[in-house]
Amino acid sequence: MKLIIFLFILSTSIGYINAQTAPANSPVARHGALKTQGNKILDEHNKITSLAGMSFFWSQWSGEYYNESCVNWLVSDWECGIVRAAMGVESDLGYLKFPSVEKQKVFTIVDAAIKNGIYVLIDWHEENAIYHQNDAIAFFKEMATKYGNYPNVIYEIYNEPLDSYNWSTQLKPYSQAVVNAIRKIDPDNLIIIGNRNWDQHPVECALDPVSGTNLSYTLHFYVGTHGQSLRDEASAALNLGIPLFVTEWGLWGSDAELDTWVSFMRNNHLSWCNWDINTKAEYSSALNPGASSTGGWSQSNLTSIGSKVRDYIIGWEPNPCTTPRSAYKTMTIPGLIEAENYDNGCPDSVYFDADATNQGGKYRNDGVDIETCTDTNAGYNVGYIADGEWLEYSLSTRKGGTYDIIARVASSDNVQSKSITIIIDGKKVASLPINQTGGWQTWQTFSIKNINI
Numbered sequence: 001m002k003l004i005i006f007l008f009i010l011s012t013s014i015g016y017i018n019a020q021t022a023p024a025n026s027p028v029a030r031h032g033a034l035k036t037q038g039n040k041i042l043d044e045h046n047k048i049t050s051l052a053g054m055s056f057f058w059s060q061w062s063g064e065y066y067n068e069s070c071v072n073w074l075v076s077d078w079e080c081g082i083v084r085a086a087m088g089v090e091s092d093l094g095y096l097k098f099p100s101v102e103k104q105k106v107f108t109i110v111d112a113a114i115k116n117g118i119y120v121l122i123d124w125h126e127e128n129a130i131y132h133q134n135d136a137i138a139f140f141k142e143m144a145t146k147y148g149n150y151p152n153v154i155y156e157i158y159n160e161p162l163d164s165y166n167w168s169t170q171l172k173p174y175s176q177a178v179v180n181a182i183r184k185i186d187p188d189n190l191i192i193i194g195n196r197n198w199d200q201h202p203v204e205c206a207l208d209p210v211s212g213t214n215l216s217y218t219l220h221f222y223v224g225t226h227g228q229s230l231r232d233e234a235s236a237a238l239n240l241g242i243p244l245f246v247t248e249w250g251l252w253g254s255d256a257e258l259d260t261w262v263s264f265m266r267n268n269h270l271s272w273c274n275w276d277i278n279t280k281a282e283y284s285s286a287l288n289p290g291a292s293s294t295g296g297w298s299q300s301n302l303t304s305i306g307s308k309v310r311d312y313i314i315g316w317e318p319n320p321c322t323t324p325r326s327a328y329k330t331m332t333i334p335g336l337i338e339a340e341n342y343d344n345g346c347p348d349s350v351y352f353d354a355d356a357t358n359q360g361g362k363y364r365n366d367g368v369d370i371e372t373c374t375d376t377n378a379g380y381n382v383g384y385i386a387d388g389e390w391l392e393y394s395l396s397t398r399k400g401g402t403y404d405i406i407a408r409v410a411s412s413d414n415v416q417s418k419s420i421t422i423i424i425d426g427k428k429v430a431s432l433p434i435n436q437t438g439g440w441q442t443w444q445t446f447s448i449k450n451i452n453i
């Protein structure tokens with residue numbers, strides 16, 4: 001739908017329910033609590049949401065990277081929307097032997113993620129979890145109690161089950177037991193469920209799913225090792241209606257299919273963490289030997305794949321400006337509200353647009369088209385938003401009471417059945433019908449009276 005709106009009057013915002021705990025404009029401030037719907041993950045505004053970020057290496061072998069500074073750097077310089085604490089469970093050094101040591105590393109990463117307003121996977125990182133079900137339940141009960149009220153936290157209950165384990169008789173019963181234990185404490189945060197052969201058989205899960213809400217299933221792949229047949233498996237699982245979450249992917253061999261895999265995730269709105277933040281001499285490592293464990297990495301500290309992955313992460317979500325919400329332009333009514341002054345975190349003087357041709361050198365990069373407007377004293381108008389999207393304005397009223405909403409609209413499409421829905425503080429208060437005006441710069445007034453603000 002193309003709709004040109006030059007000005008209309010509405011009041012304060014929808015969303016930002018969790019903004020008080022997340023820094024303004026951070027991923028969690030923008031998206032809030034995640035949930036599943038069909039094969040998609042939605043945010044609290046019911047927008048399809050896909051996150052990108054980095055996985056740490058096994059906690060027991062790379063504990064020096066499990067620090068707040070490293071997370072801060074992954075947020076500020078890599079623009080990670082999510083990180084993954086890969087808590088090693090087995091081995092001589094893992095959680096089963098040193099529970100408090102390994103758990104503390106998870107706390108450090110989760111606390112830093114919450115501070116930064118990003119999402120975080122708490123990953124039970126092992127292959128044989130069916131034999132450690134009681135340990136996993138005790139661990140996730142503790143995590144749910146400590147963090148279940150934070151929208152940041154996502155539980156990944158079984159990193160990579162071995163190929164020899166049966167989904168329906170071994171992996172599903174384990175998953176159901178852990179899910180049930182978490183849900184007794186935390187009713188809603190996402191839980192990601194592993195599947196056979198290092199998370200390459202999600203179709204088996206789709207055919208015999210775990211009971212519960214906000215459950216997603218794991219897909220892992222390595223570029224250079226896995227190709228079209230695994231993408232086909234993932235597509236089949238999605239088509240059967242389960243959501244997938246790429247809690248781990250990396251490079252292992254040729255990078256010829258790197259773009260193919262990344263496009264696959266983008267096209268299917270899959271969230272992902274790349275493996276891994278580590279300096280080990282192997283294909284997947286993002287860092288060269290000598291890179292600091294506290295961030296501050298220069299380009300020469302990054303491996304070739306690390307540098308490419310950083311670029312993918314930075315480009316993953318349109319990145320609004322980082323102006324704090326307190327600095328948003330608040331408009332006073334009664335008065336004029338310029339459509340292009342919607343809240344996107346950008347300074348009032350900066351308009352971004354993906355389409356560079358119309359905008360006089362000012363570009364917003366959030367997917368909303370701003371264009372030069374020919375209406376009287378207009379400056380710019382909003383030229384395009386997609387179906388289901390909205391514009392949000394911060395307003396203050398001099399006086400509560402009854403207001404008229406007057407919109408300037410231009411449309412060369414037949415929009416007789418269309419309307420502008422007015423939502424104030426999350427509640428739909430009015431629907432303003434609009435009509436074809438005869439051109440994309442042919443402006444007419446449409447109005448609705450007696451809206452209580």
Ligand code: MG
Nearest residue numbers: 148149188189
């Ligand atoms: Mg919760």
